[in-house]
Amino acid sequence: MSAADGGSSLDARGRVESLCRDCVDDAGVDGCGVSVLSRTGTPVALYATDRVASVIEELQFTLGEGPCMDAAASGVPVLISDLRDPSEGVAGRWPAFLDEASRVGVRAVFAFPVRIGAISLGVMDLYRAEPGQLSGDQLSRTFRTVDSVGHHMLDWERVPADQPDESYPLTVHQAAGIAMVQLDTSIEDALVRLRATAYRAGRPVHELAADVVAGRFTFEKEQS
C-alpha cells in the first residue's frame, strides 16, 4: 500500500518521474529528487533527475541532517535560497551537510514535504547551483507538483496515472476521517479506499466524499 513497497505500477511511478523532470523547468532549478518515508519515518531515495540531485539526497540520509531531513521531520517546507547566507541561519543547523553541498557546487536547496494532512508520504528536494529565491510563480507551480506527486505516491497500485492533479476540497479529508472509523483502518488506507471507490463508481472523489459526510454512503468493513 505505501509507496515504499511500490514499483508494481510503472504508470504511477513513471508519472512521478515525469512530474520531477517538468518541475526542474517550472521552478528554474538544476535538479530534483523525491524520497519516500519508510515506516520508521526515515526517507529513502525514490527518484532523482540527475547525479547531483541524487548525491544531495543520499548525503542527507547518510549525515542525518539537511533541509530534506528537517522537512521530513517537521512536515513544513524548508526553502533555503542561499546556503552561504548567514541570515538563513543554517550554519549551526547542518554543518556537515553545508560542507558537502558546497563540494558538489550546490547553493540553493528547496525541500517540500509530500503530505496529505496527517499522512506523511515523502519529501521532494530541488537544488540549484546559483543562489536565489523561487519566484511566486515558481513556488506555486512547485506546490502544485508536490500535491500531484503526493496523489500518485499514496497508492501506486490502485490509482490510475491519469487522475486529476488538483488538491481536494476539505470535505474529502473529513470523509477520509469517517472512512477510517467505518473501515477500522489507517487514515492512509481510508483515503486510498475512498479514492478507489469513487474511481470504480466513475464519480469524482469530492462527490463521494460529500455523500460520506452526509451519511448517504457508508463504508462496510471487509467488503472488498
Place this chain on the structure above:
Amino acid sequence: MTQDRGTPENRVREHVRDARLSATFVALADTLVADYDIVDFLDFLAAACVDLFDVTAAGILLKDPRGSLSPVASSNEETRLLELFQLQNDEGPCLDSIRTGTMVSAPDLTLEHDRWPRFAPAALEIGFRSVQAIPMRLRSESIGGLNLFSAGQPPLDASDRELAQALADVATVGILQQRSLHRASLVAEQLQAALDSRIVIEQAKGVLAATGGLDMAAAFQALRGYARGSNLKLSAVAGDLAQRRLAARVVLDAPPAGRDRPRG
C-alpha cells in the same frame, strides 16, 4: 455611529466592547509566543470577531501557495459555511478584497446577484444578509482575508471597520511571525504549514464525527474543547487522532471545556 455615542446605553455598550477588545488583544499577544499553533490562533480570532462586532459568523481564508483560497478558521464549522468559503475561489467578496487589497462591503446581499451570481444566493440561503471582507495584507500583497457575515444586524460602522482591519493586520503578523520576515520564503512555509494543519483537523473531525455520531460542527467543538482542556495544540490533537495515537473516545468523553483563550 458617532452621533449616538452620547446616550447612556451606547456608552455602556462601548465600555463593554473596550473591555472585550483589551482582553482579545491580551489573549492574541499571549498566543504570539514561539511555537504557537497558527490554526488555534486564527480560530480564536474568528470567535473574537463574532463577539466584538456582533456578527453571525466570521471566517479566515488564506491564499495558499498554489494561488487558491482555503478556509483555515471559522467561528462556525458548519459544512455549508465552509463550502461558502470555498466557493470564493471563483467569486465573492473575499476574492475581490484579496485581488484589490481593499475592504469589500455588501450591506445587503439581496442586491448583489449581479456582482456575485453564485455567492450571493448561496450566502442568503444559509441565512446571511450582509458580508464584510477585510484583506490580510503583507506590504503590497494580500495573503488572505477576514470575512464577517451577518444575518440581520446593521453593517459595520467606520470605527468597526477600522478595528476589523487592525485585527486582520494582527492576524497577518501572527501568521508570518514578523521577526523572520527578512526571509521571503518563510511566508510560503508558514502559509503551507497553516493549510496542512487545517487538512489534519478535517481528518480528525471526520474521525470524531464517525465515532460519536456527530455533525462536523459538533466534532470540531469536541476537538477544540479537548485541546484547550488538556492544554494541547489543536493541530497536535488532530494529528494524534488521525494517526490513531489518541482514541476518539477519549476526546469525546472528556468533560466539555469552556471557550477559553488558545494555548501557545
